[in-house]
Amino acid sequence: MVSCLWGRRRSNKSALSDPVDPNSKIVIVGAGIVGSAIAFQLTRRHRNVTVVEAKRPGSGATLASYAWINSRDKEPREYHDLNRRSLDMWPRFAKDLNADIGLRWGGEMRWTVTDKGAKSLLDQAEVLRSWGYPVVQVTKDQARAMEPGVVMEPFTSAVYCGIEGHVDTQRVVRTCLNHAQQAGADVISNDSVTSINTEPGAEAKSAATSVTLASGRELACDVLVLAAGYETTGLAAMAGIEFSQQTSPGATVVTEPLSPIFRNIVCMHMPRDLPEPLMNVRQFPDGSVMIHGGTHNGSIGDTSDDDAEKLMAQIAGFIPTLHGANVKEVRRGMRPMPEDGVPVIGFSESVPNLYLAVMHSGVTLAALTGEFATTEILDSSRIDILQPYRVERFSR
Ligand SMILES: Cc1cc2nc3c(=O)[nH]c(=O)nc-3n(C[C@H](O)[C@H](O)[C@H](O)COP(=O)(O)OP(=O)(O)OC[C@H]3O[C@@H](n4cnc5c(N)ncnc54)[C@H](O)[C@@H]3O)c2cc1C
Numbered sequence: 001m002v003s004c005l006w007g008r009r010r011s012n013k014s015a016l017s018d019p020v021d022p023n024s025k026i027v028i029v030g031a032g033i034v035g036s037a038i039a040f041q042l043t044r045r046h047r048n049v050t051v052v053e054a055k056r057p058g059s060g061a062t063l064a065s066y067a068w069i070n071s072r073d074k075e076p077r078e079y080h081d082l083n084r085r086s087l088d089m090w091p092r093f094a095k096d097l098n099a100d101i102g103l104r105w106g107g108e109m110r111w112t113v114t115d116k117g118a119k120s121l122l123d124q125a126e127v128l129r130s131w132g133y134p135v136v137q138v139t140k141d142q143a144r145a146m147e148p149g150v151v152m153e154p155f156t157s158a159v160y161c162g163i164e165g166h167v168d169t170q171r172v173v174r175t176c177l178n179h180a181q182q183a184g185a186d187v188i189s190n191d192s193v194t195s196i197n198t199e200p201g202a203e204a205k206s207a208a209t210s211v212t213l214a215s216g217r218e219l220a221c222d223v224l225v226l227a228a229g230y231e232t233t234g235l236a237a238m239a240g241i242e243f244s245q246q247t248s249p250g251a252t253v254v255t256e257p258l259s260p261i262f263r264n265i266v267c268m269h270m271p272r273d274l275p276e277p278l279m280n281v282r283q284f285p286d287g288s289v290m291i292h293g294g295t296h297n298g299s300i301g302d303t304s305d306d307d308a309e310k311l312m313a314q315i316a317g318f319i320p321t322l323h324g325a326n327v328k329e330v331r332r333g334m335r336p337m338p339e340d341g342v343p344v345i346g347f348s349e350s351v352p353n354l355y356l357a358v359m360h361s362g363v364t365l366a367a368l369t370g371e372f373a374t375t376e377i378l379d380s381s382r383i384d385i386l387q388p389y390r391v392e393r394f395s396r
Contacts, residue, residue, distance in 0.1 A: 020378050023048060024222030027211055029193045029235060031057035033065075033169050034362045035227030036176035037370030040097070043183035045378055050219055051177065051185060052211065054192030058173035060229045064252050064333030066280055066292035067363045068267050070108065070164045071133060074361070078388055079342050080131060083361060085385070086368035087163065093367035094167075099175045102168025102285050106266035111143060111158035117273025118157035125159045135161040146264045151318050166267055166282045169363060176370075191215045196224065196238040198351065208239055208354045223377055227357040230334035232344075236391070239351045243344060243394040245358070248335040250292075253308045255325040257287030270318055279315050288328060291315050305330055335360050338394075345369060345389040346376060356391055 020026075026042060028035045031053035039051050051057075069090055071083035094103050112118045125135040136159060138146070143158040152158070177187050191213045198206040208224040224239075226232045233245050261283055262268065270279040280292040293311040308330045316323040336358045338344050343359030357373055359365050372383050 020047075020223060020380070022046075025050070025220055026223045026225065026377070027052065027219050027221040028225040028227055029211065030054075030060070030226070030228035030232070031173065031177060031187065031189070032060045032062040032227065032229050032362070033058070033172055033176075033366045034062075034229070034357050034359065034369055035225070036173045036180075037093070037366040038225055038227060038357060038373045039180040039185055039187075040176035041370040041374035042377065043180040043185050044096070045374065046183065047378065049180060049185040050221075051180065051187045052191060052193055052213060052219070053187070053189045054214075054228075054231075056189060057177055057187070058170050061250070061333040061335055061362065062169045062173060062229075064250055064331040065169050065363050066252055066282065066290065067166050067169050068108065068164065068280065068282065069166060069364045070161070070267075071364070072108075072128070072135075072161070072164075077131060078385070080128075080133070082343075082368065082385060082389075083364050084131075084133065086365045089367035089371065090165070090167075093370065097172070097175045097179065099171070100285075101171040101175055103165060104167070104266045104285065105163070105165035106262075106264060107160055107162035108164045108267040108269065109138070109143065109147065109158060109160045109265045110269035111152050111271055112156045112273050113154045113271045114273045115156055117271065120273070121157055121159055128161075133161070134163060135159050147262055147268070149261050149263065149319060149321060150268065151320065160265065164267065167363065168284060172366070188213070188217075191217070193228075193235060196235065196354075198239055201352070205349075206240065206351050208351055221353075223353050223355065225355045225357065225373070225377070229336040229358065229362075232336065232356065232358045236348075236354075236356060239348070239354055241348050241350060241354070241356070241391060243391050244339045246335075246337040246339060246341070248337045248360070249332065250335050251308075251330060251332045253291045253293065253311055253327055254284075254329040254331065255289045255291075255312075255322065256328050258283075258289055258321055258325055259287065261289060261319055261321045270315070277311065277314075279311065279318075281315065281319065289322065289325070291322075336362060340393075343369075343389045344391045345373065345386050346382075346391065349390075349392050 074080040
């Protein structure tokens with residue numbers, strides 16, 4: 001039987017009293033941006049980490065992501081604050097990664113085409129400002145002067161938020177894992193966890209003792225971190241932990257490199273008071289443009305590339321530089337989205353050595369999650385602003 005320091009030590013003590021043994025084995029399932037950020041932070045503290053990834057690191061939702069770092073449309077207020085805090089932590093995260101991860105700041109602009117849309121946009125901006133989030137109204141002339149390459153017609157209002165940015169998620173994942181490996185972590189790719197093995201602990205709890213991989217390997221663990229995105233629900237169920245997720249497919253289209261489309265901002269949302277699909281646009285440092293098309297409940301069509309071409313034609317009506325641009329890639333992924341729309345982060349009460357990290361806005365939240373998960377795992381702290389995100393909220 002595999003020894004599980006965590007489960008045994010905790011049997012007669014409060015969950016908060018015992019820091020993890022420095023030699024304990026930590027297995028992270030999933031090498032998207034969330035699992036990779038956690039691996040990076042844990043190995044900065046010299047822990048024994050193994051990352052298991054079913055496919056290629058960064059190839060899940062993290063690849064498809066629009067990767068806009070923001071705290072817009074995040075309610076309730078405490079969830080807005082969580083995202084804002086992570087947004088503010090990104091510069092330090094990037095500095096610690098010490099590599100070009102394609103992080104670009106410069107803000108986001110959006111405008112409206114109807115009076116109703118304008119009222120809704122400006123009301124929302126007012127609320128965000130009252131929360132200390134700097135969304136400002138810009139006039140038609142200001143908006144056009146800022147971004148002459150965008151056809152903003154008709155126009156009823158516009159807002160700009162200068163503190164937002166975007167990042168190249170593939171570079172973030174690569175850099176996190178490179179650092180982790182240099183610090184001794186083992187990264188296993190193209191091999192998936194097929195079972196989580198547990199043993200009974202005290203007080204009707206259990207402990208995760210090992211995971212079995214599709215290849216047949218068994219990895220012992222003292223702490224198990226599930227950061228497998230949409231697949232986390234199925235994995236958690238193997239350890240008797242129940243929570244459900246929304247079904248939220250998403251897609252982004254990436255073009256060949258083009259000349260710069262924006263002069264000041266780095267992200268733009270096309271009018272949300274137009275019929276769907278919603279369209280969001282950003283440009284990578286190499287000039288290729290990513291168009292995010294869809295809603296939180298769906299994405300551009302299903303799986304046909306015709307849909308991507310249709311999206312390109314629609315977006316070119318607003319950004320003429322995109323007219324005739326070749327689509328290089330269509331990226332599709334399932335958003336990790338717990339049923340109530342907010343993250344699941346933290347240790348499970350029923351399996352006290354199993355840590356969950358599942359979230360939408362995982363790009364925005366990666367900076368905070370990597371750091372806070374590490375504090376909770378290694379220091380036996382419970383961070384109060386993470387309290388609303390414990391998995392037990394689904395079973396109570
Ligand atoms: C279209 C789209 C647009 C988005 N836009 C934004 C945005 O603008 N801003 C923002 O902040 N967020 C955005 N998101 C959300 C964000 O991308 C995700 O929250 C984030 O990428 C989740 O990262 P993750 O590491 O948790 O999951 P994933 O990237 O999905 O990684 C999970 C990994 O676990 C692996 N895995 C699964 N099962 C197993 C197993 N059994 N064994 C081993 N490995 C396994 C998978 O292969 C995968 O690589 C968007 C998402 C989508 C899809």
